[in-house]
Amino acid sequence: MRFRLPLVPAFAAAFVVLAFAPPALADPTSVAIFPPQGARFLPGQRFDIRVEGKGTAPYSASLSINGRPLHFTSGTADPVATDGISPAGWGGFNRRGYWLGKPGLYRLSASFKDGSGKAVTAETTITVESLGNDDGWGDDDDHDDGRRGREQGRDRGIKNVIIFLGDGMGAAHRTAARIVSKGVTAGVPNGTLAMDTMPAVGLVHTHSLNSIVTDSAPGMGCYTTGNHSRNNQEGVWPATVTNPFYAPRVEYLGHYLHRTRGTSLGIVTTADIEDATPAANAVFTQARGNGTGICDQYLDESDPTDSRAYGTGLRVLMGGGRRWFTPSDKDTGNGVYSSRAAGNDYDKLPADLVDRWGLPPEAAGKIDPTRNLAADFQAAGFVYADSKTKLNQALYSQPDRLLGLFAWGNMNVAVDKLAERRYRMGIPGYTDRVVRDHQAPDQPLLEEMTAAALSVLKKNHKGFVLMVEGAHIDKQSHQMDAERAIGETIEFDKAIGVGLDFARKDGRTLVLVTADHECSGFSLIGALSGGIAGLKALPPDTDVLDPTKAPNRQSVVGVYDAAAFPSYPILSDGYPASFDVDGKLLVGFGANGDRYENWLTPSKPSRESLTPTKLASELAGLSYASNIPVTRDEKKNGYFIRGQAVGQEQAVHTASDIPLSAYAKDPDAWLPFAGTYQNIDVFFKIAQVLSR
Numbered sequence: 001m002r003f004r005l006p007l008v009p010a011f012a013a014a015f016v017v018l019a020f021a022p023p024a025l026a027d028p029t030s031v032a033i034f035p036p037q038g039a040r041f042l043p044g045q046r047f048d049i050r051v052e053g054k055g056t057a058p059y060s061a062s063l064s065i066n067g068r069p070l071h072f073t074s075g076t077a078d079p080v081a082t083d084g085i086s087p088a089g090w091g092g093f094n095r096r097g098y099w100l101g102k103p104g105l106y107r108l109s110a111s112f113k114d115g116s117g118k119a120v121t122a123e124t125t126i127t128v129e130s131l132g133n134d135d136g137w138g139d140d141d142d143h144d145d146g147r148r149g150r151e152q153g154r155d156r157g158i159k160n161v162i163i164f165l166g167d168g169m170g171a172a173h174r175t176a177a178r179i180v181s182k183g184v185t186a187g188v189p190n191g192t193l194a195m196d197t198m199p200a201v202g203l204v205h206t207h208s209l210n211s212i213v214t215d216s217a218p219g220m221g222c223y224t225t226g227n228h229s230r231n232n233q234e235g236v237w238p239a240t241v242t243n244p245f246y247a248p249r250v251e252y253l254g255h256y257l258h259r260t261r262g263t264s265l266g267i268v269t270t271a272d273i274e275d276a277t278p279a280a281n282a283v284f285t286q287a288r289g290n291g292t293g294i295c296d297q298y299l300d301e302s303d304p305t306d307s308r309a310y311g312t313g314l315r316v317l318m319g320g321g322r323r324w325f326t327p328s329d330k331d332t333g334n335g336v337y338s339s340r341a342a343g344n345d346y347d348k349l350p351a352d353l354v355d356r357w358g359l360p361p362e363a364a365g366k367i368d369p370t371r372n373l374a375a376d377f378q379a380a381g382f383v384y385a386d387s388k389t390k391l392n393q394a395l396y397s398q399p400d401r402l403l404g405l406f407a408w409g410n411m412n413v414a415v416d417k418l419a420e421r422r423y424r425m426g427i428p429g430y431t432d433r434v435v436r437d438h439q440a441p442d443q444p445l446l447e448e449m450t451a452a453a454l455s456v457l458k459k460n461h462k463g464f465v466l467m468v469e470g471a472h473i474d475k476q477s478h479q480m481d482a483e484r485a486i487g488e489t490i491e492f493d494k495a496i497g498v499g500l501d502f503a504r505k506d507g508r509t510l511v512l513v514t515a516d517h518e519c520s521g522f523s524l525i526g527a528l529s530g531g532i533a534g535l536k537a538l539p540p541d542t543d544v545l546d547p548t549k550a551p552n553r554q555s556v557v558g559v560y561d562a563a564a565f566p567s568y569p570i571l572s573d574g575y576p577a578s579f580d581v582d583g584k585l586l587v588g589f590g591a592n593g594d595r596y597e598n599w600l601t602p603s604k605p606s607r608e609s610l611t612p613t614k615l616a617s618e619l620a621g622l623s624y625a626s627n628i629p630v631t632r633d634e635k636k637n638g639y640f641i642r643g644q645a646v647g648q649e650q651a652v653h654t655a656s657d658i659p660l661s662a663y664a665k666d667p668d669a670w671l672p673f674a675g676t677y678q679n680i681d682v683f684f685k686i687a688q689v690l691s692r
């Protein structure tokens with residue numbers, strides 16, 4: 001028996017394993033490292049590194065750069081909840097606020113292990129671009145003081161950057177604005193747009209990190225970070241974290257220049273200020289719709305004391321979106337609307353993020369739907385205007401900081417703002433109803449906001465970054481409301497004129513005009529054959545579905561010779577008296593949703609998606625159409641056009657390249673923008689021009 005004794009425990013042990021151990025663990029899955037492969041940075045530009053994976057706790061990870069170990073700033077090996085921001089079943093490890101000084105290629109290698117004991121590796125290669133000078137950021141070690149460098153005390157060269165971002169603006173939008181506002185005679189335009197006068201034109205690819213077709217979040221963010229993001233995300237990478245604001249960041253142009261040069265940031269838009277394009281200049285989030293957190297972060301990371309240790313140096317914030325600046329408990333639905341909510345805010349940013357991005361503790365964020373954000377902006381030195389009249393008053397005091405919130409959600413479009421102005425001037429045929437119905441009867445035009453922004457920003461002699469967005473070029477193209485989209489493009493061009501005037505006098509300002517993507521496949525197919533009166537008298541086309549029978553309104557589309565030269569009477573404000581003129585320009589939508597087409601301007605805009613809920617229902621009560629164009633009764637005497645993509649109720653963005661125009665007094669500053677290049681290249685071209 002004795003000889004068997006050793007075998008018994010061995011057999012028993014094996015039995016125990018079979019009976020009580022969990023089944024053999026699989027390798028960890030979804031192991032990833034951020035930044036993604038191919039990411040590019042400026043010397044000294046901050047970014048977060050994250051290693052994450054799915055598996056069974058406990059998790060551990062290691063990280064190296066070009067073979068040299070790099071320590072994490074959060075994520076510990078033993079606990080189940082590694083870094084505290086990874087969801088159940090995930091482990092996460094972060095290195096926050098990293099930067100590299102020396103241009104070149106860097107290989108980041110990570111090893112991720114879970115409770116199975118098995119390690120999975122992940123690698124990414126990133127590039128630090130040369131600025132074509134000595135860069136001056138020291139070696140490639142970890143530094144906490146990113147402010148070192150050669151960027152101090154410049155007295156020549158480009159110091160200001162103005163980016164005019166025509167959201168959704170393709171080449172056809174520009175052409176339409178010129179034809180309508182200037183006219184054409186015998187093949188020669190009767191005038192030029194402001195943007196036509198800019199010397200360099202480039203063609204920009206608009207893809208995002210995960211699609212050929214981008215939305216505005218990565219569409220804008222690629223210009224301001226030099227990096228692609230996933231759709232709907234801005235200033236961050238698509239890591240798996242418990243709050244969209246905790247995702248790994250990449251530093252914006254505004255932050256980088258504020259920190260290294262002491263510049264200020266201005267953001268001006270005709271959209272709700274929470275919208276993707278404005279936010280992709282200053283806010284780090286995976287959720288472009290989380291307005292409470294987004295608007296809080298504008299202020300919390302604005303560095304109002306100009307410490308230059310962190311933040312954007314935000315001095316101008318103008319647009320719509322008062323609903324996010326009004327406490328939730330003040331939402332009366334009686335002309336006072338709030339959309340602030342705990343569900344789209346964020347609580348305390350991770351401690352290592354706060355530490356490594358140099359944020360003061362009070363900037364870490366909290367869940368505060370009852371915050372009076374407008375009051376907090378004022379306490380931080382911003383003069384606040386909620387109407388055009390108040391804006392004019394505010395400018396008399398020559399403020400250092402300016403907050404303008406001119407509507408509760410999106411601002412109204414030029415066509416409707418102008419109708420109100422013409423009505424007040426006593427011109428017959430116009431009404432102030434639309435702006436009044438939106439509880440925003442006194443809104444500035446984009447060129448007025450641009451002039452106001454420049455008057456504030458120019459006070460900082462160290463320079464500024466200003467982004468001016470013509471937001472409704474996109475929004476009205478989604479709606480397939482051609483006339484309002486063209487009106488917006490004209491308004492946008494007038495703002496560009498203000499920027500160019502400033503730049504020509506100043507001499508040290510780079511002006512870029514571009515889009516984030518094209519919207520709707522906007523195309524100029526011809527002009528109306530015959531008059532408006534005849535068009536209005538036609539019987540309905542609704543039932544004409546037989547392809548051998550042309551609907552009446554299809555047969556009035558004049559193409560080639562019949563299109564000739566549309567001509568619009570222009571009022572002294574620079575806009576057509578009406579878009580519905582005989583021989584009017586006709587627009588098709590190649591990326592359309594289902595719609596009815598009758599070629600006439602809808603009398604009212606549709607309800608915008610960025611509108612406080614109560615205001616939206618009030619507008620519905622006033623018979624404003626929903627933002628699903630096919631439901632618009634006013635168009636239903638037109639013929640039905642089936643859109644291509646199921647479930648797309650509006651026209652969609654397209655993957656087309658978009659034009660970019662550049663101006664600076666010094667030709668060496670605009671020349672780099674000629675040619676064809678990626679959207680992310682624009683960021684590095686700006687940086688190179690600034691460092692010359």
Ligand SMILES: [Zn+2]
Pocket residue numbers: 168216474475478519653
């Ligand atoms: Zn859009």
